[in-house]
Amino acid sequence: MGARRRAARHGSDRRGAGLLRPARLRPADVVRLGGTGLRTRPLRVFLSALGIAIGVAAMIAVVGISGSGQAEVDRRLDALGTNLLRVSPGETLAGGEAELPPESVAMIRRVPPVRQVAATGATGAHVYRNERVSPGRTGSLHVLAAGSDLLPAVGGHLRRGRWLDSTTEKHPAVVLGSTAAQRLDVYTPGTRVWIGGRWFSLIGVLDPVPLAPELDSAALVGRPVARTYLRFDGHPSTVYVRAEDSQVASVRAVLAATASPEKPGEVKVSRPSDALAAREATESALTGLLLGLGGVALLVGGVGVGNTMVISVLERRGEIGLRRALGATRGQIRTQFVTESLLLSLIGGLGGTVLGTLITAGYAVSRDWPTVVPAWASAAGIGSTLVIGAIAGLYPAVRASRLAPTEALAGT
Structure with a gap:
Protein backbone atom coordinates (compact mmCIF):
# COMPACT_ATOMS: atom_id res chain seq x y z
CA MET A 1 0.00 0.00 0.00
CA GLY A 2 2.76 2.39 1.00
CA ALA A 3 4.74 1.40 -2.07
CA ARG A 4 1.85 2.28 -4.37
CA ARG A 5 1.46 5.70 -2.70
CA ARG A 6 5.14 6.46 -3.11
CA ALA A 7 4.97 5.41 -6.78
CA ALA A 8 1.90 7.58 -7.37
CA ARG A 9 3.56 10.55 -5.73
CA HIS A 10 6.72 10.00 -7.78
CA GLY A 11 4.68 9.90 -11.00
CA SER A 12 2.87 13.08 -10.01
CA ASP A 13 6.17 14.82 -9.44
CA ARG A 14 7.39 13.78 -12.89
CA ARG A 15 4.19 15.04 -14.51
CA GLY A 16 4.50 18.36 -12.63
CA ALA A 17 8.06 18.66 -13.76
CA GLY A 18 6.90 18.32 -17.34
CA LEU A 19 4.44 21.27 -17.15
CA LEU A 20 5.43 24.37 -19.18
CA ARG A 21 6.09 27.56 -17.24
CA PRO A 22 5.87 31.00 -18.92
CA ALA A 23 9.25 32.60 -19.51
CA ARG A 24 10.02 35.72 -17.50
CA LEU A 25 10.45 38.83 -19.63
CA ARG A 26 13.59 40.85 -19.13
CA PRO A 27 13.35 44.68 -19.12
CA ALA A 28 14.86 44.79 -22.61
CA ASP A 29 12.18 42.37 -23.85
CA VAL A 30 9.43 44.50 -22.31
CA VAL A 31 10.76 47.66 -24.02
CA ARG A 32 11.10 45.81 -27.33
CA LEU A 33 7.50 44.55 -27.14
CA GLY A 34 6.20 48.03 -26.28
CA GLY A 35 8.14 49.60 -29.12
CA THR A 36 6.79 47.09 -31.65
CA GLY A 37 3.25 48.45 -31.28
CA LEU A 38 4.50 51.99 -31.85
CA ARG A 39 6.58 51.18 -34.93
CA THR A 40 3.63 49.58 -36.72
CA ARG A 41 1.43 52.69 -36.42
CA PRO A 42 3.74 55.70 -36.92
CA LEU A 43 1.11 58.29 -37.95
CA ARG A 44 -1.16 57.57 -35.02
CA VAL A 45 1.81 57.60 -32.67
CA PHE A 46 2.95 60.96 -34.06
CA LEU A 47 -0.46 62.58 -33.60
CA SER A 48 -0.88 61.24 -30.07
CA ALA A 49 2.64 62.26 -29.07
CA LEU A 50 2.04 65.72 -30.58
CA GLY A 51 -0.81 66.35 -28.14
CA ILE A 52 1.48 65.53 -25.22
CA ALA A 53 4.32 67.59 -26.72
CA ILE A 54 2.15 70.71 -27.07
CA GLY A 55 1.17 70.58 -23.41
CA VAL A 56 4.74 70.08 -22.21
CA ALA A 57 6.08 72.77 -24.56
CA ALA A 58 3.49 75.24 -23.26
CA MET A 59 4.47 74.55 -19.65
CA ILE A 60 8.21 74.80 -20.27
CA ALA A 61 7.89 77.90 -22.48
CA VAL A 62 5.85 79.74 -19.84
CA VAL A 63 8.32 78.91 -17.07
CA GLY A 64 11.34 79.52 -19.31
CA ILE A 65 10.20 82.90 -20.64
CA SER A 66 9.25 84.03 -17.14
CA GLY A 67 12.63 82.89 -15.79
CA SER A 68 14.48 84.58 -18.65
CA GLY A 69 12.63 87.83 -18.02
CA GLN A 70 13.46 87.69 -14.32
CA ALA A 71 17.10 86.99 -15.12
CA GLU A 72 17.14 90.07 -17.36
CA VAL A 73 15.65 92.20 -14.57
CA ASP A 74 18.26 90.89 -12.13
CA ARG A 75 20.99 91.59 -14.65
CA ARG A 76 19.84 95.17 -15.09
CA LEU A 77 19.54 95.69 -11.36
CA ASP A 78 23.06 94.38 -10.87
CA ALA A 79 24.29 96.78 -13.56
CA LEU A 80 22.36 99.81 -12.25
CA GLY A 81 22.79 99.07 -8.55
CA THR A 82 20.19 98.49 -5.86
CA PRO A 272 12.94 100.01 -6.57
CA SER A 273 13.36 96.34 -5.71
CA ASP A 274 10.15 96.55 -3.64
CA ALA A 275 8.18 97.63 -6.71
CA LEU A 276 9.88 94.96 -8.78
CA ALA A 277 8.92 92.33 -6.20
CA ALA A 278 5.29 93.43 -6.40
CA ARG A 279 5.39 93.27 -10.19
CA GLU A 280 6.99 89.83 -9.99
CA ALA A 281 4.12 88.66 -7.76
CA THR A 282 1.64 89.86 -10.38
CA GLU A 283 3.58 88.12 -13.13
CA SER A 284 3.67 84.95 -11.01
CA ALA A 285 -0.13 84.95 -10.90
CA LEU A 286 -0.24 85.23 -14.70
CA THR A 287 2.39 82.50 -14.97
CA GLY A 288 0.22 80.26 -12.80
CA LEU A 289 -2.74 80.85 -15.11
CA LEU A 290 -0.70 80.01 -18.19
CA LEU A 291 0.70 76.91 -16.48
CA GLY A 292 -2.88 75.86 -15.79
CA LEU A 293 -3.68 76.19 -19.49
CA GLY A 294 -0.58 74.13 -20.28
CA GLY A 295 -1.77 71.51 -17.81
CA VAL A 296 -5.15 71.34 -19.55
CA ALA A 297 -3.38 70.84 -22.87
CA LEU A 298 -1.30 68.10 -21.27
CA LEU A 299 -4.44 66.42 -19.94
CA VAL A 300 -6.01 66.54 -23.40
CA GLY A 301 -2.87 64.90 -24.75
CA GLY A 302 -3.22 62.18 -22.11
CA VAL A 303 -6.79 61.53 -23.22
CA GLY A 304 -5.45 61.15 -26.75
CA VAL A 305 -2.91 58.59 -25.55
CA GLY A 306 -5.64 56.64 -23.75
CA ASN A 307 -7.82 56.69 -26.84
CA THR A 308 -4.92 55.46 -28.97
CA MET A 309 -4.24 52.59 -26.58
CA VAL A 310 -7.91 51.51 -26.46
CA ILE A 311 -8.07 51.43 -30.26
CA SER A 312 -4.77 49.53 -30.31
CA VAL A 313 -6.23 46.85 -28.03
CA LEU A 314 -9.29 46.47 -30.25
CA GLU A 315 -7.18 46.22 -33.40
CA ARG A 316 -4.70 43.75 -31.92
CA ARG A 317 -7.06 41.18 -30.45
CA GLY A 318 -5.58 38.51 -32.70
CA GLU A 319 -2.05 39.32 -31.54
CA ILE A 320 -3.16 39.24 -27.91
CA GLY A 321 -4.97 35.91 -28.38
CA LEU A 322 -1.97 34.37 -30.10
CA ARG A 323 0.39 35.48 -27.35
CA ARG A 324 -1.95 34.13 -24.69
CA ALA A 325 -2.23 30.82 -26.58
CA LEU A 326 1.57 30.60 -26.69
CA GLY A 327 1.77 30.98 -22.92
CA ALA A 328 1.92 34.72 -22.19
CA THR A 329 0.38 35.56 -18.82
CA ARG A 330 -2.08 38.31 -18.07
CA GLY A 331 0.63 40.21 -16.24
CA GLN A 332 2.88 40.13 -19.29
CA ILE A 333 0.07 41.45 -21.49
CA ARG A 334 -0.61 44.26 -19.02
CA THR A 335 3.08 45.11 -18.83
CA GLN A 336 3.34 45.21 -22.62
CA PHE A 337 0.54 47.74 -23.09
CA VAL A 338 1.49 49.91 -20.11
CA THR A 339 5.04 50.03 -21.46
CA GLU A 340 3.74 51.00 -24.89
CA SER A 341 1.73 53.83 -23.33
CA LEU A 342 4.74 55.00 -21.31
CA LEU A 343 6.98 55.01 -24.39
CA LEU A 344 4.38 56.99 -26.32
CA SER A 345 4.14 59.56 -23.51
CA LEU A 346 7.93 59.69 -23.16
CA ILE A 347 8.30 60.50 -26.86
CA GLY A 348 5.79 63.33 -26.48
CA GLY A 349 7.46 64.57 -23.28
CA LEU A 350 10.92 64.67 -24.80
CA GLY A 351 9.62 66.34 -27.95
CA GLY A 352 7.72 68.90 -25.87
CA THR A 353 10.80 69.62 -23.76
CA VAL A 354 12.89 70.29 -26.85
CA LEU A 355 10.12 72.41 -28.42
CA GLY A 356 9.57 74.44 -25.24
CA THR A 357 13.30 75.05 -24.87
CA LEU A 358 13.56 76.23 -28.48
CA ILE A 359 10.58 78.58 -28.01
CA THR A 360 12.14 80.03 -24.87
CA ALA A 361 15.53 80.44 -26.53
CA GLY A 362 14.02 82.07 -29.62
CA TYR A 363 11.99 84.55 -27.58
CA ALA A 364 14.91 85.34 -25.26
CA VAL A 365 17.28 85.92 -28.17
CA SER A 366 14.74 88.20 -29.88
CA ARG A 367 14.57 90.34 -26.71
CA ASP A 368 18.30 90.12 -25.99
CA TRP A 369 17.63 88.28 -22.73
CA PRO A 370 19.64 85.47 -21.16
CA THR A 371 18.02 82.08 -21.88
CA VAL A 372 16.89 80.37 -18.68
CA VAL A 373 15.08 77.01 -18.65
CA PRO A 374 14.93 75.66 -15.07
CA ALA A 375 15.92 72.02 -14.80
CA TRP A 376 12.95 71.35 -12.56
CA ALA A 377 10.58 72.47 -15.32
CA SER A 378 12.01 69.95 -17.79
CA ALA A 379 11.98 67.20 -15.15
CA ALA A 380 8.41 68.06 -14.16
CA GLY A 381 7.28 68.06 -17.80
CA ILE A 382 8.72 64.64 -18.54
CA GLY A 383 7.64 63.25 -15.16
CA SER A 384 4.05 64.43 -15.64
CA THR A 385 3.89 62.83 -19.07
CA LEU A 386 5.02 59.49 -17.62
CA VAL A 387 2.36 59.68 -14.92
CA ILE A 388 -0.29 60.55 -17.49
CA GLY A 389 0.97 57.77 -19.77
CA ALA A 390 0.75 55.20 -16.98
CA ILE A 391 -2.79 56.27 -16.07
CA ALA A 392 -3.91 56.45 -19.70
CA GLY A 393 -2.49 53.01 -20.50
CA LEU A 394 -3.73 51.22 -17.40
CA TYR A 395 -7.32 50.59 -18.48
CA PRO A 396 -6.45 49.40 -22.03
CA ALA A 397 -3.76 47.15 -20.52
CA VAL A 398 -6.17 45.58 -18.04
CA ARG A 399 -8.74 45.13 -20.78
CA ALA A 400 -6.21 43.43 -23.04
CA SER A 401 -5.07 41.08 -20.26
CA ARG A 402 -8.63 39.92 -19.60
CA LEU A 403 -9.19 38.71 -23.17
CA ALA A 404 -9.34 34.90 -23.24
CA PRO A 405 -7.21 33.31 -25.99
CA THR A 406 -10.22 31.66 -27.68
CA GLU A 407 -12.27 34.85 -27.55
CA ALA A 408 -9.44 36.96 -28.97
CA LEU A 409 -8.66 34.51 -31.78
CA ALA A 410 -12.32 34.05 -32.63
CA GLY A 411 -12.70 37.80 -33.16
CA THR A 412 -10.02 38.00 -35.87
Whole structure:
Protein backbone atom coordinates (compact mmCIF):
# COMPACT_ATOMS: atom_id res chain seq x y z
CA MET A 1 0.00 0.00 0.00
CA GLY A 2 2.76 2.39 1.00
CA ALA A 3 4.74 1.40 -2.07
CA ARG A 4 1.85 2.28 -4.37
CA ARG A 5 1.46 5.70 -2.70
CA ARG A 6 5.14 6.46 -3.11
CA ALA A 7 4.97 5.41 -6.78
CA ALA A 8 1.90 7.58 -7.37
CA ARG A 9 3.56 10.55 -5.73
CA HIS A 10 6.72 10.00 -7.78
CA GLY A 11 4.68 9.90 -11.00
CA SER A 12 2.87 13.08 -10.01
CA ASP A 13 6.17 14.82 -9.44
CA ARG A 14 7.39 13.78 -12.89
CA ARG A 15 4.19 15.04 -14.51
CA GLY A 16 4.50 18.36 -12.63
CA ALA A 17 8.06 18.66 -13.76
CA GLY A 18 6.90 18.32 -17.34
CA LEU A 19 4.44 21.27 -17.15
CA LEU A 20 5.43 24.37 -19.18
CA ARG A 21 6.09 27.56 -17.24
CA PRO A 22 5.87 31.00 -18.92
CA ALA A 23 9.25 32.60 -19.51
CA ARG A 24 10.02 35.72 -17.50
CA LEU A 25 10.45 38.83 -19.63
CA ARG A 26 13.59 40.85 -19.13
CA PRO A 27 13.35 44.68 -19.12
CA ALA A 28 14.86 44.79 -22.61
CA ASP A 29 12.18 42.37 -23.85
CA VAL A 30 9.43 44.50 -22.31
CA VAL A 31 10.76 47.66 -24.02
CA ARG A 32 11.10 45.81 -27.33
CA LEU A 33 7.50 44.55 -27.14
CA GLY A 34 6.20 48.03 -26.28
CA GLY A 35 8.14 49.60 -29.12
CA THR A 36 6.79 47.09 -31.65
CA GLY A 37 3.25 48.45 -31.28
CA LEU A 38 4.50 51.99 -31.85
CA ARG A 39 6.58 51.18 -34.93
CA THR A 40 3.63 49.58 -36.72
CA ARG A 41 1.43 52.69 -36.42
CA PRO A 42 3.74 55.70 -36.92
CA LEU A 43 1.11 58.29 -37.95
CA ARG A 44 -1.16 57.57 -35.02
CA VAL A 45 1.81 57.60 -32.67
CA PHE A 46 2.95 60.96 -34.06
CA LEU A 47 -0.46 62.58 -33.60
CA SER A 48 -0.88 61.24 -30.07
CA ALA A 49 2.64 62.26 -29.07
CA LEU A 50 2.04 65.72 -30.58
CA GLY A 51 -0.81 66.35 -28.14
CA ILE A 52 1.48 65.53 -25.22
CA ALA A 53 4.32 67.59 -26.72
CA ILE A 54 2.15 70.71 -27.07
CA GLY A 55 1.17 70.58 -23.41
CA VAL A 56 4.74 70.08 -22.21
CA ALA A 57 6.08 72.77 -24.56
CA ALA A 58 3.49 75.24 -23.26
CA MET A 59 4.47 74.55 -19.65
CA ILE A 60 8.21 74.80 -20.27
CA ALA A 61 7.89 77.90 -22.48
CA VAL A 62 5.85 79.74 -19.84
CA VAL A 63 8.32 78.91 -17.07
CA GLY A 64 11.34 79.52 -19.31
CA ILE A 65 10.20 82.90 -20.64
CA SER A 66 9.25 84.03 -17.14
CA GLY A 67 12.63 82.89 -15.79
CA SER A 68 14.48 84.58 -18.65
CA GLY A 69 12.63 87.83 -18.02
CA GLN A 70 13.46 87.69 -14.32
CA ALA A 71 17.10 86.99 -15.12
CA GLU A 72 17.14 90.07 -17.36
CA VAL A 73 15.65 92.20 -14.57
CA ASP A 74 18.26 90.89 -12.13
CA ARG A 75 20.99 91.59 -14.65
CA ARG A 76 19.84 95.17 -15.09
CA LEU A 77 19.54 95.69 -11.36
CA ASP A 78 23.06 94.38 -10.87
CA ALA A 79 24.29 96.78 -13.56
CA LEU A 80 22.36 99.81 -12.25
CA GLY A 81 22.79 99.07 -8.55
CA THR A 82 20.19 98.49 -5.86
CA ASN A 83 21.32 101.36 -3.61
CA LEU A 84 18.61 103.71 -4.89
CA LEU A 85 15.95 104.78 -2.37
CA ARG A 86 12.74 106.61 -3.22
CA VAL A 87 11.16 109.14 -0.85
CA SER A 88 7.59 110.26 -1.53
CA PRO A 89 4.72 111.85 0.41
CA GLY A 90 2.26 109.53 2.11
CA GLU A 91 -1.10 110.37 3.67
CA THR A 92 -2.01 112.79 6.42
CA LEU A 93 -3.79 111.68 9.57
CA ALA A 94 -7.01 113.00 8.05
CA GLY A 95 -6.59 110.78 5.00
CA GLY A 96 -5.47 113.49 2.61
CA GLU A 97 -2.31 113.65 0.53
CA ALA A 98 0.76 114.88 2.38
CA GLU A 99 3.53 117.08 1.00
CA LEU A 100 7.29 116.96 1.27
CA PRO A 101 8.87 120.23 2.42
CA PRO A 102 10.69 122.17 -0.33
CA GLU A 103 13.91 121.96 1.73
CA SER A 104 13.73 118.15 2.07
CA VAL A 105 16.23 117.61 -0.75
CA ALA A 106 18.82 119.86 0.90
CA MET A 107 18.31 118.15 4.27
CA ILE A 108 18.70 114.66 2.81
CA ARG A 109 21.90 115.72 1.07
CA ARG A 110 23.47 116.39 4.49
CA VAL A 111 23.27 112.70 5.52
CA PRO A 112 26.91 111.47 5.34
CA PRO A 113 26.41 108.10 3.52
CA VAL A 114 24.24 109.77 0.83
CA ARG A 115 26.09 110.10 -2.46
CA GLN A 116 23.44 111.54 -4.82
CA VAL A 117 20.07 113.24 -4.37
CA ALA A 118 17.67 114.30 -7.10
CA ALA A 119 13.99 115.14 -7.12
CA THR A 120 11.00 115.57 -9.39
CA GLY A 121 7.97 117.70 -8.70
CA ALA A 122 4.45 117.25 -10.00
CA THR A 123 3.17 120.31 -11.82
CA GLY A 124 -0.43 119.31 -12.46
CA ALA A 125 0.01 120.06 -16.17
CA HIS A 126 -0.32 117.58 -19.04
CA VAL A 127 1.45 117.24 -22.35
CA TYR A 128 -0.35 117.07 -25.74
CA ARG A 129 0.70 116.57 -29.32
CA ASN A 130 -0.78 119.96 -30.25
CA GLU A 131 -3.23 122.56 -28.98
CA ARG A 132 -6.20 120.96 -30.77
CA VAL A 133 -6.24 117.84 -28.57
CA SER A 134 -9.04 117.79 -26.01
CA PRO A 135 -7.74 118.57 -22.48
CA GLY A 136 -9.37 115.40 -21.14
CA ARG A 137 -7.30 113.15 -23.38
CA THR A 138 -4.14 113.15 -21.32
CA GLY A 139 -3.02 109.63 -22.26
CA SER A 140 -2.00 109.21 -18.57
CA LEU A 141 1.00 111.45 -19.26
CA HIS A 142 2.09 113.99 -16.67
CA VAL A 143 4.60 116.82 -16.52
CA LEU A 144 7.35 116.79 -13.89
CA ALA A 145 9.81 119.48 -12.87
CA ALA A 146 13.35 118.11 -12.76
CA GLY A 147 16.98 119.18 -12.61
CA SER A 148 20.19 118.23 -14.32
CA ASP A 149 21.06 115.85 -11.45
CA LEU A 150 18.08 113.53 -12.02
CA LEU A 151 19.37 111.37 -14.87
CA PRO A 152 22.60 110.21 -13.16
CA ALA A 153 20.75 109.52 -9.91
CA VAL A 154 18.22 107.12 -11.47
CA GLY A 155 20.67 105.50 -13.88
CA GLY A 156 18.79 106.78 -16.94
CA HIS A 157 20.09 107.19 -20.48
CA LEU A 158 19.10 109.32 -23.45
CA ARG A 159 17.89 107.63 -26.59
CA ARG A 160 18.41 110.80 -28.59
CA GLY A 161 18.92 114.52 -28.08
CA ARG A 162 20.19 116.14 -24.87
CA TRP A 163 19.26 116.34 -21.22
CA LEU A 164 18.23 119.36 -19.17
CA ASP A 165 21.13 121.57 -18.12
CA SER A 166 21.71 125.04 -16.70
CA THR A 167 20.75 126.58 -20.03
CA THR A 168 17.81 124.54 -21.24
CA GLU A 169 16.07 124.25 -17.84
CA LYS A 170 15.35 128.00 -17.93
CA HIS A 171 13.58 127.87 -21.29
CA PRO A 172 10.45 126.04 -22.56
CA ALA A 173 12.33 122.84 -23.30
CA VAL A 174 11.11 119.31 -22.54
CA VAL A 175 12.54 115.78 -22.39
CA LEU A 176 10.05 112.94 -22.94
CA GLY A 177 10.12 109.51 -21.35
CA SER A 178 10.08 106.52 -23.67
CA THR A 179 6.36 105.77 -23.21
CA ALA A 180 5.41 109.44 -23.48
CA ALA A 181 7.28 109.80 -26.77
CA GLN A 182 5.61 106.69 -28.12
CA ARG A 183 2.08 107.82 -27.21
CA LEU A 184 2.63 111.31 -28.59
CA ASP A 185 4.48 109.90 -31.62
CA VAL A 186 7.17 112.53 -31.10
CA TYR A 187 10.82 111.56 -31.32
CA THR A 188 12.71 114.23 -33.23
CA PRO A 189 14.42 117.00 -31.21
CA GLY A 190 13.09 120.38 -32.23
CA THR A 191 9.48 119.20 -32.51
CA ARG A 192 7.00 121.27 -30.50
CA VAL A 193 4.53 119.88 -27.96
CA TRP A 194 1.72 121.64 -26.11
CA ILE A 195 2.18 121.95 -22.31
CA GLY A 196 0.25 124.19 -19.94
CA GLY A 197 -1.19 126.39 -22.66
CA ARG A 198 2.07 127.09 -24.49
CA TRP A 199 4.52 125.42 -26.84
CA PHE A 200 7.58 123.59 -25.52
CA SER A 201 10.45 122.43 -27.72
CA LEU A 202 11.51 118.80 -27.51
CA ILE A 203 15.23 118.46 -26.79
CA GLY A 204 15.55 114.76 -25.90
CA VAL A 205 13.92 111.34 -25.49
CA LEU A 206 14.84 108.87 -22.74
CA ASP A 207 15.38 105.16 -22.88
CA PRO A 208 13.21 103.15 -20.45
CA VAL A 209 14.34 103.68 -16.85
CA PRO A 210 14.05 100.34 -14.99
CA LEU A 211 14.67 101.80 -11.52
CA ALA A 212 12.20 104.67 -11.99
CA PRO A 213 9.50 103.48 -14.42
CA GLU A 214 7.26 106.46 -13.55
CA LEU A 215 9.60 108.62 -15.64
CA ASP A 216 8.77 106.62 -18.78
CA SER A 217 5.31 108.21 -19.01
CA ALA A 218 6.39 111.72 -18.05
CA ALA A 219 7.41 114.95 -19.73
CA LEU A 220 10.35 116.51 -17.85
CA VAL A 221 10.93 120.26 -17.76
CA GLY A 222 13.36 122.41 -15.79
CA ARG A 223 12.36 123.71 -12.35
CA PRO A 224 12.73 127.42 -13.25
CA VAL A 225 10.47 127.17 -16.30
CA ALA A 226 8.01 125.02 -14.31
CA ARG A 227 7.70 127.79 -11.72
CA THR A 228 7.33 130.43 -14.40
CA TYR A 229 4.81 128.79 -16.74
CA LEU A 230 3.33 125.74 -14.95
CA ARG A 231 2.71 127.09 -11.42
CA PHE A 232 5.10 124.63 -9.79
CA ASP A 233 5.05 125.25 -6.02
CA GLY A 234 8.50 123.82 -5.27
CA HIS A 235 7.33 120.79 -3.27
CA PRO A 236 9.07 117.62 -4.51
CA SER A 237 6.78 114.71 -5.29
CA THR A 238 9.58 112.11 -5.41
CA VAL A 239 13.14 112.28 -4.10
CA TYR A 240 15.68 109.77 -5.41
CA VAL A 241 18.55 109.00 -3.05
CA ARG A 242 21.75 107.07 -3.81
CA ALA A 243 23.52 105.80 -0.70
CA GLU A 244 26.67 103.81 -0.10
CA ASP A 245 25.99 100.12 -0.66
CA SER A 246 26.93 99.14 2.87
CA GLN A 247 24.79 101.89 4.42
CA VAL A 248 21.54 101.54 2.49
CA ALA A 249 19.60 100.11 5.44
CA SER A 250 20.81 102.75 7.89
CA VAL A 251 20.11 105.59 5.47
CA ARG A 252 16.65 104.23 4.78
CA ALA A 253 15.92 104.20 8.51
CA VAL A 254 16.54 107.97 8.89
CA LEU A 255 15.19 109.28 5.58
CA ALA A 256 11.60 109.86 6.73
CA ALA A 257 12.67 111.93 9.74
CA THR A 258 15.26 113.78 7.68
CA ALA A 259 12.91 114.67 4.83
CA SER A 260 10.11 115.85 7.13
CA PRO A 261 11.26 116.27 10.74
CA GLU A 262 7.87 117.54 11.88
CA LYS A 263 5.78 114.79 10.24
CA PRO A 264 7.94 111.73 9.55
CA GLY A 265 4.88 109.48 9.65
CA GLU A 266 3.61 111.14 6.46
CA VAL A 267 6.66 110.09 4.43
CA LYS A 268 7.05 106.86 2.46
CA VAL A 269 10.49 105.39 1.79
CA SER A 270 10.87 102.47 -0.62
CA ARG A 271 13.40 100.78 -2.87
CA PRO A 272 12.94 100.01 -6.57
CA SER A 273 13.36 96.34 -5.71
CA ASP A 274 10.15 96.55 -3.64
CA ALA A 275 8.18 97.63 -6.71
CA LEU A 276 9.88 94.96 -8.78
CA ALA A 277 8.92 92.33 -6.20
CA ALA A 278 5.29 93.43 -6.40
CA ARG A 279 5.39 93.27 -10.19
CA GLU A 280 6.99 89.83 -9.99
CA ALA A 281 4.12 88.66 -7.76
CA THR A 282 1.64 89.86 -10.38
CA GLU A 283 3.58 88.12 -13.13
CA SER A 284 3.67 84.95 -11.01
CA ALA A 285 -0.13 84.95 -10.90
CA LEU A 286 -0.24 85.23 -14.70
CA THR A 287 2.39 82.50 -14.97
CA GLY A 288 0.22 80.26 -12.80
CA LEU A 289 -2.74 80.85 -15.11
CA LEU A 290 -0.70 80.01 -18.19
CA LEU A 291 0.70 76.91 -16.48
CA GLY A 292 -2.88 75.86 -15.79
CA LEU A 293 -3.68 76.19 -19.49
CA GLY A 294 -0.58 74.13 -20.28
CA GLY A 295 -1.77 71.51 -17.81
CA VAL A 296 -5.15 71.34 -19.55
CA ALA A 297 -3.38 70.84 -22.87
CA LEU A 298 -1.30 68.10 -21.27
CA LEU A 299 -4.44 66.42 -19.94
CA VAL A 300 -6.01 66.54 -23.40
CA GLY A 301 -2.87 64.90 -24.75
CA GLY A 302 -3.22 62.18 -22.11
CA VAL A 303 -6.79 61.53 -23.22
CA GLY A 304 -5.45 61.15 -26.75
CA VAL A 305 -2.91 58.59 -25.55
CA GLY A 306 -5.64 56.64 -23.75
CA ASN A 307 -7.82 56.69 -26.84
CA THR A 308 -4.92 55.46 -28.97
CA MET A 309 -4.24 52.59 -26.58
CA VAL A 310 -7.91 51.51 -26.46
CA ILE A 311 -8.07 51.43 -30.26
CA SER A 312 -4.77 49.53 -30.31
CA VAL A 313 -6.23 46.85 -28.03
CA LEU A 314 -9.29 46.47 -30.25
CA GLU A 315 -7.18 46.22 -33.40
CA ARG A 316 -4.70 43.75 -31.92
CA ARG A 317 -7.06 41.18 -30.45
CA GLY A 318 -5.58 38.51 -32.70
CA GLU A 319 -2.05 39.32 -31.54
CA ILE A 320 -3.16 39.24 -27.91
CA GLY A 321 -4.97 35.91 -28.38
CA LEU A 322 -1.97 34.37 -30.10
CA ARG A 323 0.39 35.48 -27.35
CA ARG A 324 -1.95 34.13 -24.69
CA ALA A 325 -2.23 30.82 -26.58
CA LEU A 326 1.57 30.60 -26.69
CA GLY A 327 1.77 30.98 -22.92
CA ALA A 328 1.92 34.72 -22.19
CA THR A 329 0.38 35.56 -18.82
CA ARG A 330 -2.08 38.31 -18.07
CA GLY A 331 0.63 40.21 -16.24
CA GLN A 332 2.88 40.13 -19.29
CA ILE A 333 0.07 41.45 -21.49
CA ARG A 334 -0.61 44.26 -19.02
CA THR A 335 3.08 45.11 -18.83
CA GLN A 336 3.34 45.21 -22.62
CA PHE A 337 0.54 47.74 -23.09
CA VAL A 338 1.49 49.91 -20.11
CA THR A 339 5.04 50.03 -21.46
CA GLU A 340 3.74 51.00 -24.89
CA SER A 341 1.73 53.83 -23.33
CA LEU A 342 4.74 55.00 -21.31
CA LEU A 343 6.98 55.01 -24.39
CA LEU A 344 4.38 56.99 -26.32
CA SER A 345 4.14 59.56 -23.51
CA LEU A 346 7.93 59.69 -23.16
CA ILE A 347 8.30 60.50 -26.86
CA GLY A 348 5.79 63.33 -26.48
CA GLY A 349 7.46 64.57 -23.28
CA LEU A 350 10.92 64.67 -24.80
CA GLY A 351 9.62 66.34 -27.95
CA GLY A 352 7.72 68.90 -25.87
CA THR A 353 10.80 69.62 -23.76
CA VAL A 354 12.89 70.29 -26.85
CA LEU A 355 10.12 72.41 -28.42
CA GLY A 356 9.57 74.44 -25.24
CA THR A 357 13.30 75.05 -24.87
CA LEU A 358 13.56 76.23 -28.48
CA ILE A 359 10.58 78.58 -28.01
CA THR A 360 12.14 80.03 -24.87
CA ALA A 361 15.53 80.44 -26.53
CA GLY A 362 14.02 82.07 -29.62
CA TYR A 363 11.99 84.55 -27.58
CA ALA A 364 14.91 85.34 -25.26
CA VAL A 365 17.28 85.92 -28.17
CA SER A 366 14.74 88.20 -29.88
CA ARG A 367 14.57 90.34 -26.71
CA ASP A 368 18.30 90.12 -25.99
CA TRP A 369 17.63 88.28 -22.73
CA PRO A 370 19.64 85.47 -21.16
CA THR A 371 18.02 82.08 -21.88
CA VAL A 372 16.89 80.37 -18.68
CA VAL A 373 15.08 77.01 -18.65
CA PRO A 374 14.93 75.66 -15.07
CA ALA A 375 15.92 72.02 -14.80
CA TRP A 376 12.95 71.35 -12.56
CA ALA A 377 10.58 72.47 -15.32
CA SER A 378 12.01 69.95 -17.79
CA ALA A 379 11.98 67.20 -15.15
CA ALA A 380 8.41 68.06 -14.16
CA GLY A 381 7.28 68.06 -17.80
CA ILE A 382 8.72 64.64 -18.54
CA GLY A 383 7.64 63.25 -15.16
CA SER A 384 4.05 64.43 -15.64
CA THR A 385 3.89 62.83 -19.07
CA LEU A 386 5.02 59.49 -17.62
CA VAL A 387 2.36 59.68 -14.92
CA ILE A 388 -0.29 60.55 -17.49
CA GLY A 389 0.97 57.77 -19.77
CA ALA A 390 0.75 55.20 -16.98
CA ILE A 391 -2.79 56.27 -16.07
CA ALA A 392 -3.91 56.45 -19.70
CA GLY A 393 -2.49 53.01 -20.50
CA LEU A 394 -3.73 51.22 -17.40
CA TYR A 395 -7.32 50.59 -18.48
CA PRO A 396 -6.45 49.40 -22.03
CA ALA A 397 -3.76 47.15 -20.52
CA VAL A 398 -6.17 45.58 -18.04
CA ARG A 399 -8.74 45.13 -20.78
CA ALA A 400 -6.21 43.43 -23.04
CA SER A 401 -5.07 41.08 -20.26
CA ARG A 402 -8.63 39.92 -19.60
CA LEU A 403 -9.19 38.71 -23.17
CA ALA A 404 -9.34 34.90 -23.24
CA PRO A 405 -7.21 33.31 -25.99
CA THR A 406 -10.22 31.66 -27.68
CA GLU A 407 -12.27 34.85 -27.55
CA ALA A 408 -9.44 36.96 -28.97
CA LEU A 409 -8.66 34.51 -31.78
CA ALA A 410 -12.32 34.05 -32.63
CA GLY A 411 -12.70 37.80 -33.16
CA THR A 412 -10.02 38.00 -35.87
